[in-house]
Amino acid sequence: MRQCPAHADSAPSLHVTVADDGRVLVHCFAGCTVEEVLAALHCSWKHLHDRPWLTPQIHHATWGRSAWPTFPALDARAGAHPAARGMRLVSVHRYGDGRWLLERWRSPGGAKDLRWTTRRGRTYLPGMFGVPTSALPLYREREVRMAVGAGEPVIVVESESSVDAICRAGTYATTWAGGAASPNLDRLVAVLRGADVVLVPDHDEPGLACARRVWAALRPVTRSLVGVTPEPGQDARDLLAARGVAGLLGGAR
Ligand SMILES: [Zn+2]
Known part of the structure; x- marks a missing residue:
């Protein structure tokens, strides 16, 4: 190949x-x-x-x-590699026990870039090899399934970074691959059936629109469902910083 x-x-x-x-x-x-x-x-x-x-x-x-045949750079399709554009790798999020990695890059000016890599044998290669993000498990799904089994509340948010921050604070949280534009409703319903769920959207237009879809899908299948909306323009991490885990969990406990 x-x-x-x-x-x-x-x-x-x-x-x-x-x-x-x-x-x-x-x-x-x-x-x-x-x-x-x-x-x-x-x-x-x-x-x-x-x-x-x-x-x-x-x-x-x-x-x-x-x-002489010349080959396009490995990242020709997506533009230059973020490292070549002066961006810095700020976090790596593991999906499916590390079968897929989501790299989050950021430039000094604040621009963001997300890149998927896929484990192939003993190495990681760029891209998803035709696998749609809708086919991926939820973020930290294994932990979330254990939390649901143990009757612990699960906070559903919009970004992997927020999930990581909430988990560091000692509570279970998850999100899906693909962002606010494409919530993985089937997977959320399958994993969170019977759970106590707190939905914390990003408080912007796409975030609230996404939350309405997630709410409608989860409402019939969860044991309890609570919505906690951050201040306008803020997200779950801002709410965590301002009010701690108790503020995020709202009425779930
Ligand atoms: Zn070709």
């Missing part, structure tokens, strides 16, 4: 293999045709099917540097 030279390939998606009869077989899983891959490499079909009569070095010397 290699990066495909015919499209901006941030994950290796070009499969190259040699058939029993000696022919080279090329397949881009992103959908490039063989002709497109060959064109990007300055090659033709005969290069795949005929025994080469010159070495790559002679090919290079003949065609010059202009003909």
Whole structure:
């Protein structure tokens, strides 16, 4: 598996293999045709099917540097890597016991960037390899399932950073992969059925809209459901800082 030279390939998606009869077989899983891959490499079909009569070095010397295949940087599709843009890695959130990592990068100017990586064998590669965020478990789902089993209240918030802050303060919390735009209602319902839940949205328009959807989904299945809304423009972490865990839990205990 290699990066495909015919499209901006941030994950290796070009499969190259040699058939029993000696022919080279090329397949881009992103959908490039063989002709497109060959064109990007300055090659033709005969290069795949005929025994080469010159070495790559002679090919290079003949065609010059202009003909040497160049590959896009690993992160071509998503723009330069955040580290190359002067951003700093501020936190790494593990989903599914570390099968997926969500990296949170921030620039000195305050800009944010979120990047997913996926464990493949003993290494992590950029991207999700076609897995939608809706297929991921909830954040810290294993702890949350234990909390629900033990009858402990669970705080549902909008960001992994808020979850981590609340967990450090000694209470169970969770969120879903994908943010306010796409709450994972099916997973929330499955994991939080029968639980005592406190919903703490970000107090902005997308946060409140998201909270209404989560509320409607959880209301029929939870043992108790309480909404605690931070001050306008604030989120669960601000509320935690101002009022502590007791302020977050509201009437749940
Ligand atoms: Zn391709």
